[in-house]
Amino acid sequence: MGNTKVCVTGGSSYLGSSLVKRLLEKGYTVHATLRNLGDPFKVGLLKGLPNAQERLTLFEADIYNPYEFEPAIQGCKYIFHLATPLQHEPKDTQFKNTSEAAVSGLNSIVRSCIKSGTVKRLIYTASVAAASPIKDSGNGFQKYMDESCWTPLNLLYPLANQTLMDYTHSKTLSEKEVLRHISSELEVVSIACGLVGGDTLLSVMPESMGVLISQIASDKRRYQTLRFLEDLLGKVPIVHIEDVCEAHILCIEKSCISGRFLCASAYLSSAEIASHWKTYCPDIRIAEEFVEDLGREIVWGSTELEKIGFEYKFDAKVILDETLKWAQKMGEFGSSQEIIVSK
Structure with a gap:
């Protein structure tokens, strides 16, 4: 593996940094891209990883200038494309929104992969936001959420704000x-990941982890995101960061593979998440406005990852409990408040 070069775009993100760490641990030589090599915190995070001095090279590249990714791609066998624009930057750009920027950047990266002569496989980090089981008419949900599901982009979603809809359109x-x-x-x-939790290398709370604990944190903005996902997807697929990283790595270690895979080890309603907190954190109280039982009976039907030999190691309890543990470490509940999680 030490002779196998891989590239991770968006290497300083929540998932990107954990994936770079795991790849280095497994012996790969890694090229990672950041938007700004002048950011001491992000550069320091990656350069401080074990084995980084010997096998990690950083490159500056921005999805709004997609040609910048070509040097990082050169000489690599596998490309993990994680970088995605979350907010549109209209100044001095030819793109009218994040969807245009993301698709243009993706196509440029594909061209660089083919031009390189070395890249065998491109692994795109997608989102379950692109896999809604809602019917195209908007009238109810299909029975299962699996790889056949695609989010209808012609519908209005009551709990969506502009940022959430831009993200959904862009990822789809x-x-x-x-x-x-x-x-x-x-x-x-493509690996369409559920809402990711567990732990983090970052010094600030990743948004997905904040959404998972939004009910006990009484965080209205992030709870709106949780409920948006529930209304979009029927329930909320969740997954541990370590399972996500291992799923990505499995998809380069298989000899021949292409196609779409959904990645989540649990499929919960927001009411079921609230029930978890009430059961295992009996010392907290969740306000009624953060508990809504919609009674949906949609089933998680994705099996494609398991078919190629993947096994999830972390269930819903571990994902939620570890997310809470890290949130407390990072001061999300204040220095004086400690929430005890029962076994």
Whole structure:
């Protein structure tokens, strides 16, 4: 593996930093991109990882200038494309929104992969936000959420704000675009991840972890995101950061693989998440406005990852409890408040 070069775009993100760490631990040589090599915190985070001095090279690249990724891609065999624009930057750009920027950046990266002559496989980090089981008419949900589901982009979602809808459109259009590039020249995999929790290398709370604990934190903004996902997806798929990293790595260690995979080890309603906190954190009280039981009976039907030999190691309790533990460490509940989690 030490002779195998891989590239991780968006290497300083929540998932990106954990994936870089795991790849280095497994012996890969890693190229990682950041938007700004002048950021001492992000550079320091990655350069401080074990084995980074010997096998990690950092590159500056911005999705709004997609040609910048080509040097990082050169010489690599596998590309993990995580970088995605979360907020549109209209100044001095040819793109009118994040969807245009994301799709254009993706196509540029695909061209660089093919041009390199070394890249065998592109792994795109997608989102379950692109896999809604809601019917195209908007009238109810299908019985199962699996790899056949695609989010209808012609519907209005009551709990959506502009940022959430921009993200949903961007990830849906980008995933459809990347799968279009499966060919004899390039193997393409998309991994649509659920809401990620567990732990983090970052010094600030990742948004997905904040959404998972929004009910006990009485965080209205993040709870709106939780409920948006529930209304979009029927329930909320969740997954541990370590399982996400291992799923990505499995998709380069398989000899031949292409296609779409959903990645989540649990599929919970927001009411079930609230029930978990009430059961295992009996000393807290969740306000009624943060508990809504919608009674949906949709089933998680995704099996594609398991078919290629993947096994999840972390269940819902571990994901939620570890997320809470890290939130407390990072001061999300104040220095004087300690929430005890029962076994």
